[in-house]
Amino acid sequence: MQTRLPETLLATAAGQEADRILRSCVHCGFCTATCPTYQLLGDELDSPRGRIYLIKQMLEGNEPGSHTRLHLDRCLTCRACETTCPSGVNYHRLLDIGREELDRRLPRPAAERLLQRALRLVLPYPRRFRPLLGLGRGFARLLPSGLRHKLPPAQAVPAWPTVTHSRRMLALAGCVQSVATPATNAVTARVLDRLGIQLIEAPAAGCCGAMSHHFAAADEARAMMRRNIDAWWADIEQGAEARAIVNSGVRRDQAALLLSSMSLSTSTPSLNFTPSMTFAR
Template identity: 55%
Template sequence: MQTNLADFIRNTPDGDEADSILRKCVHCGFCTATCPTYQLLGDELDGPRGRIYLIKQMVEGAPVTRSTQTHLDRCLTCRNCESTCPSGVQYGRLVEIGRKVVEEHVARPPGQRLLRRLLASFLPNSALFTPAMRLGQHVRPLLPKKLRDKVPARQPLLEWPTAHHPRRMLMLAGCVQPSMMPNVNTATARVLDALGVETIVAPEAGCCGAIRLHLGYNDEALDDIRANIDAWWPHVEAGVEAIVMNASGCGATVREYAHLLRGDPAYADKARRIVELTRDICEILPEFEESLVALTRRRAVHTVAFHPPCTLQHGQQVRGHVEQLLTALGIEVRLPADSHLCCGSAGTYSLLQPTLSYTLRNQKLERLRAVEPQLIVSANVGCIAHLQSGTSIPVTHWIELVEHMLSA
């Protein structure tokens, strides 16, 4: 695809990157076959190829319209198209550039601006989010269904391990996960503890940056990222083996740190080192497979459906690890039809695009139920909460299942 960038973006980092990505696109349309919004809406402009054309027009100086903003807003950023693309088009990075251009040129309606500002200020701030979530859980039966769907029931808390081990790994606690699903972090630490690895959480580390980044608050997102690097860096210098991610949405963003801070001389090298150390928990545990087989025993759950989050299979290009590990532990893992498609959660998407989001959720649940599981497991807090709100089948993080299987 030939491009002729407009003056406002020519010879800028975003312009150079957009130009490089656009030139890789050969208009083949393979991406439309795996795009959830194109499948639902049937509009070329609600598929990756159409959105690429819209972004190309913008960076070449065409008027930026509210219609363009709407089509880009509808994108889940699931990056399924990247897995499909034979030309290696990095669509996820391109659409973020496109969204930045739109935000600079098109004023949103007041209601949208207020909602997006509230989400960007509230969700990443655990000092605000945690007490609000606890209050919501306390009065959950009284909440309207739409709000109740966003508030997972409170669970009995697991005990955090206290043993010290020579092997140490950092873990990002996250911003919403500690209050929504705290046992995911604890289960991760308990499994690693059983394998002789100490889990360290840097309390100064907070949101990975994804929420503000995808809402268009780029400078604030970069501040979140720098704060995490500052919190982690003493532990990196002390020799931690890895930075463990158990929320694949966070992992996908942290793996972009080097790219996001490539122009920051104070943080570029540190960001590259953070990316080198970052691994999803499903990438770490295969090293310990034999030990886990010896330490675990079969429980009542023996058949699960696995929903691989888009941020794991497309964003991080990590596939097969969860299925292989659970199978080795004696669990029958069933993948639903179209397991490559998004469940509709996509961070704040379910709040900003509820009709599309819940349609995708219901489609995903129909396919998950079709494999007749006792339990649905996934690898991202947003997907788990989104799916659980629409089914009576328990939905949990797969690491919680592994922890449950540990012998006493």
């Protein structure tokens, strides 16, 4: 795809990356076959190719509008489109850059910003989210039916296995998951225990940062990722061989996101991203 990004943007690392990604797209549309929003809505602008075009227009200097926001917001960032792209278009990075640029050029209405801020202040912190969920369950009958049906039912949490194994695996306790579906990790620990693997959690780890990242709060997301890596590091050095991901949102490009803020690359000799640190999707 030909691009005409302004020189001022091409002088930035994000601008150069966006330009590279845009040029790798050949408009073939193979990605539309695996995009859930395109399959559901049938609108080209709700397809990866359409969103790439919207981002290209904005980065080339055209004014973004509410339709730009609507179609970028509708993207689930599931990255299914990347699995069918023959050109290896790094779609999710372009979307990150596009969303940050859109928020800068066309700030959200105050009510939306307030809602996003409230979600970022509550959901990543189980000690804040748990009492609110309890309140919601207690007064469920008073809630609008659309909201009431979204309340996760309370779960019985089975006992965590107490047997130790030489093979140990780290799991992310997470934020929303640990409150909404608290049985998930305990059940996983019991299954792995049967397979001779001890599942452990690092108490100091928390939210993976996905929500902040998707709300274009990149610095906040990176801070959460760094805190988790610090929390896991001692166990990884003691031989915890993998990280089990039982929630969604933790992305395999965490390393790239962190490195992009450090102006380093994965080939930097002092950084040793060992195979045991698998950044799973």
